[in-house]
Amino acid sequence: MxxxxxxxxxxxxxGRLGSEWGINRTMAQVHALLLISPEPVTTEEVMSQLSISRGNANMTLRDLISWGLVEKQHRPGERKEYFFADKDAWNIARQVAKERKKRELEPMLRVLNELAEVKGDEKDAHFKTFHNSVTDIRSLAQNANKTIDTMVKAEENWFWSTFFKLFK
Amino acid sequence: MxxxxxxxxxxxxxGRLGSEWGINRTMAQVHALLLISPEPVTTEEVMSQLSISRGNANMTLRDLISWGLVEKQHRPGERKEYFFADKDAWNIARQVAKERKKRELEPMLRVLNELAEVKGDEKDAHFKTFHNSVTDIRSLAQNANKTIDTMVKAEENWFWSTFFKLFK
DNA sequence: TTTAATTTTCAAAAAGTTTTGAAAGTTTAA
DNA sequence: TTAAACTTTCAAAACTTTTTGAAAATTAAA
Structure with a gap:
């Protein structure tokens, strides 16, 4: 090839992988383009290389920035903005985990905590099943939360850096 | 409440969580309903409790079965089928991880292996960046693969069962 | 300042996904 | 067999998400 x-x-x-994981296809494609671009890239280049509109390129790049996956670069004497992505796969995974935790896992835990508080008739099978499922899922979510914390803080941590870099 | x-x-x-993770909302809702239902449930009950059509209920239940999250139950002398979900959160997480590995991670690894083989000019910055990103992402994906294997096989494994059940 | 380059916005259009519901198919009890 | 009970299918409709593109806003150099 x-x-x-x-x-x-x-x-x-x-791009396909992104859409299977609830990330919009174009966003994942722009990210992919930046990952394989040796130099920072302009909006124009993103537009032409992926055949997308200016509005789309602009919004997508801003989204990627809000996810902490892409940064802007200024060049003295130039009006244009250049964009580049951190290319370290482990940093990317950590950053995505961190954002999803904040955006999804934490709000869900708040709901689960609230639902786990609901009181009812201990003899009612509906109540018992509800309560068991909610508290069981909550404990899994709490563990996921802790695991991600460990992962996010694992900048220099022996365990994760060894574990995930073992086979590089 | x-x-x-x-x-x-x-x-x-x-349901909302499902759609954030690339699983269709209704499928996640039906699963949720089964998780909090003490007894197996019929298609009619799914339809009326979630206000969805017969076609939708039928397809969604079949999808849940293909994900290994739901099973059918037959009752002698009855034509109707009853459906129920495994309610153990850890089993659910394992099952989802296993399916997504098969459906998404493994096909992606095949592509990454192919792309990592692409040969090019070692002095070309485009080639170098491409090759580095592809091989780096591949090693992360391989680790994820191994981690999921461990997790799936961890039926009685001390590490995972301790780790994930610690805070139950 | 002014102006030209560039970025941002957002309503409307396009594309993609999910749902419906009626008809066709299947199964089982009698 | 037959027929009633139930399940499955799928084209069309409804809904959701994404994309476009032109206009408005912003910025920096002159």
Whole structure:
């Protein structure tokens, strides 16, 4: 395979993966493009390389920035903004885990805590099943939360850095 | 909060969570309903409790079965089918991880392996960046794969069962 | 200042996904 | 067999999400 075809396949695959995981396809594709671009890239280049509109490119790049996956670069004497992505896979995974924890896991835990407080008739099978399922899922969610904390803080941590970098 | 309202909130929350994670909302809601139902439930009950059509209920239940999250129950002398879900959160998490590995991670690894093989000019910055990103992401994906294998096989394994059940 | 380059916004259009419901198919009891 | 009870299918409709593109806003250099 030629490099050009391979780059395209990488962009497509990353895009498909994103949409399977609740991330919009274009956002994942723009991220993929930045991951394989040696130099920071302008909005124009994103637009032309992925054949998307200016509005789309702009919004997507801002989203990626809000996810902490992409940064802007200023160049003196130039009005244009350049964008680049952190290319370290482990940093990317950590950043995504951190954001999803904040955006999804924590709000869900708040709901589960509230639902676990609901009182009812201990003899009612509906109540018992509800309460058991809610508290059981909550304990799993709490563990996931702690695990992600560990992972996020694992900058120099022996366990994770060894564990995840073992086979690099 | 009353049990009825709490049940509804649980169903809604689980449904929202599903759609944030690339699982269709109704499928997650049906799963939630089964999680808090003490007895197996019929298609009719799913339809009326969630106000969805027969077609939708049928397809969704079949999807849940194909994900290994729900099972059918036959009752002698009855034509109707009853459905129930495994209610253990850890089993659910394992099952979802296992399916997503098979459906998404493994196909992605095949693409990454192919792309990591692409040869090019070692002095070309585009080639170098491409190759580094692909191999780096591949090693992360391989680790995720191994981690999920461990997790799936961890039926009686001390590490995971301790780790995830510690705070139950 | 002014102006031209660039970014941002957002309503409308396009694309994608999910749901419906009626008809076709299947199964089982009698 | 037959027929009633139930399940499955799928094209069309409803709904949701994403994308476009032109206009408005902003910025920095001159």
């Amino acid at each position: 030629e490099l050009a075809a391979a780059r395209q396949k990488f962009i497509d695959t990353w | 009353e049990l009825a309202a709490a049940r509804q909130k649980f169903i809604d929350t689980w």
